[in-house]
Amino acid sequence: MKLSARNLLKGRVVEVQKGQTTAHVRIEVGGGAVITASITNEAVDDLDLKTGDEATAVIKASDVLVGK
Amino acid sequence: MKLSARNLLKGRVVEVQKGQTTAHVRIEVGGGAVITASITNEAVDDLDLKTGDEATAVIKASDVLVGK
Amino acid sequence: MKLSARNLLKGRVVEVQKGQTTAHVRIEVGGGAVITASITNEAVDDLDLKTGDEATAVIKASDVLVGK
Amino acid sequence: MKLSARNLLKGRVVEVQKGQTTAHVRIEVGGGAVITASITNEAVDDLDLKTGDEATAVIKASDVLVGK
Amino acid sequence: MKLSARNLLKGRVVEVQKGQTTAHVRIEVGGGAVITASITNEAVDDLDLKTGDEATAVIKASDVLVGK
Amino acid sequence: MKLSARNLLKGRVVEVQKGQTTAHVRIEVGGGAVITASITNEAVDDLDLKTGDEATAVIKASDVLVGK
Numbered sequence: 001m002k003l004s005a006r007n008l009l010k011g012r013v014v015e016v017q018k019g020q021t022t023a024h025v026r027i028e029v030g031g032g033a034v035i036t037a038s039i040t041n042e043a044v045d046d047l048d049l050k051t052g053d054e055a056t057a058v059i060k061a062s063d064v065l066v067g068k
Numbered sequence: 069m070k071l072s073a074r075n076l077l078k079g080r081v082v083e084v085q086k087g088q089t090t091a092h093v094r095i096e097v098g099g100g101a102v103i104t105a106s107i108t109n110e111a112v113d114d115l116d117l118k119t120g121d122e123a124t125a126v127i128k129a130s131d132v133l134v135g136k
Numbered sequence: 137m138k139l140s141a142r143n144l145l146k147g148r149v150v151e152v153q154k155g156q157t158t159a160h161v162r163i164e165v166g167g168g169a170v171i172t173a174s175i176t177n178e179a180v181d182d183l184d185l186k187t188g189d190e191a192t193a194v195i196k197a198s199d200v201l202v203g204k
Numbered sequence: 205m206k207l208s209a210r211n212l213l214k215g216r217v218v219e220v221q222k223g224q225t226t227a228h229v230r231i232e233v234g235g236g237a238v239i240t241a242s243i244t245n246e247a248v249d250d251l252d253l254k255t256g257d258e259a260t261a262v263i264k265a266s267d268v269l270v271g272k
Numbered sequence: 273m274k275l276s277a278r279n280l281l282k283g284r285v286v287e288v289q290k291g292q293t294t295a296h297v298r299i300e301v302g303g304g305a306v307i308t309a310s311i312t313n314e315a316v317d318d319l320d321l322k323t324g325d326e327a328t329a330v331i332k333a334s335d336v337l338v339g340k
Numbered sequence: 341m342k343l344s345a346r347n348l349l350k351g352r353v354v355e356v357q358k359g360q361t362t363a364h365v366r367i368e369v370g371g372g373a374v375i376t377a378s379i380t381n382e383a384v385d386d387l388d389l390k391t392g393d394e395a396t397a398v399i400k401a402s403d404v405l406v407g408k
Contacts, residue, residue, distance in 0.1 A: 003270070003271050004173070004175040004182075004270040006179060019361030020360050021221060021224075021227065021228055022242070022361050023361065024382070030098060030101055035075050036129040036132070038361070038380060040240070040242060042240075043134070044140075047134065047138055047140060049136060054136070055134055057134065060269055061106040063402075065125075065337075065400055066105050066107055066117065066125065066343070067076070067343050070386070070387055071338070072337050072379040072380070072384075072389075074382065088291030089296055089310070090155075090310070091157065092157055092178070106402070107344040107400075108296060108344070110296070111346065112344075114342070124341060126337075128334075128335075131196075133196055133269075143239050155291060155293030158292075159293065160293055160312060160314070166236065166237055167237070168234065171211050172210035174265040175268075175269070175270055183272045185272060191272045192270070193270065194268070194269040195263055195268055195269070196267070197241055200242070200243075201262040201275055202229055202241050202247070202253065202260070202261065202262070203273040204257060205273070206408055208311040208319060208321075208405050224359030243332075244378060246376075247278065251276060265312055280407070281373055301373065302370060302371025302372065303370025305349055305369065305371070307404060308404070309406050311405070315406070321406065321408060327407065328408070335399060336379075337398040339348070340393060340394070340395045
């Protein structure tokens with residue numbers, strides 16, 4: 001499935017931290033940058049996300065702010 | 069002002085495309101990745117955003133999906 | 137690619153309306169419901185979205201409000 | 205109050221799962237589809253959301269991605 | 273219908289600006305603050321939004337960033 | 341850094357409630373209104389957010405719904 005989201009950053013999972021309902025997943029993408037995603041625990045289980053996995057951070061253009 | 073947003077990607081504006089109310093701004097960040105932001109024309113004017121500017125893409129962790 | 141988004145509604149595109157930068161795509165999903173997505177024109181071109189296409193509306197759980 | 209949100213899916217709550225601050229609410233809408241909403245515990249209490257309630261999933265068009 | 277969204281700011285519409293698909297609506301809320309909402313033209317028509325109307329800005333808690 | 345976000349509401353933190361991964365921060369802005377933000381615990385620590393702090397609620401125009 002191809003996505004309408006304009007921003008797909010490929011990388012590798014460097015941390016998965018689960019809370020009671022919400023998890024934080026950190027993905028190291030190109031250039032040393034680390035993207036933090038806040039997703040459901042259910043999604044972590046469903047995708048079997050764990051440190052070392054190849055993963056993609058997907059971000060809709062309308063969710064990006066610009067600072068200058 | 070320091071922001072709660074977990075994802076701040078510094079880069080350089082490579083394109084500004086204005087529509088009637090909404091603009092698309094492309095920022096080249098580290099590793100050759102280009103982030104597209106959909107913001108108001110008013111914001112483009114207010115920040116005087118133009119090609120070549122240093123700018124930062126700001127993304128809240130809860131707006132990041134993960135694909136695997 | 138499997139997505140962390142909890143809500144994937146499969147259906148058929150019933151309308152694509154492009155503005156200058158932003159497009160509205162309507163997808164008829166199960167039960168006669170029609171989902172409206174506001175995405176970039178670029179995404180419409182990139183996915184070659186047109187009436188009659190099979191498509192999926194993807195929605196992150198944190199973007200859903202509840203009314204009662 | 206009428207809402208600007210383009211997507212209002214009526215259904216019935218099939219699960220309410222509270223964490224420490226964030227809850228997941230599942231609403232079965234038409235055609236057997238189940239929508240997951242991630243909202244505050246406070247909202248769950250405020251709306252007295254529980255299994256069996258009639259409820260509406262409200263989604264802004266700009267929060268819908270399209271996959272094809 | 274009562275909403276899960278934690279932030280409902282009542283005020284008065286001070287400007288409606290329509291583009292080709294997307295409109296910007298400005299609502300003056302308490303204390304002289306003006307909230308800008310980017311919504312579909314269709315929503316503007318559907319709610320018959322115009323200057324002087326009483327209206328409410330509705331914002332989900334997970335869409336609020338904090339700066340300090 | 342100047343932000344593209346159209347809505348910046350200055351105020352004072354009146355409550356910080358941390359869960360296991362996600363925190364709720366309440367900011368009293370002008371006119372007695374209180375804005376609730378759902379952000380990561382990490383952001384709370386990073387900004388050292390506590391009751392009494394001056395803080396700003398930052399909201400992108402595309403994340404605002406309108407009710408009438």
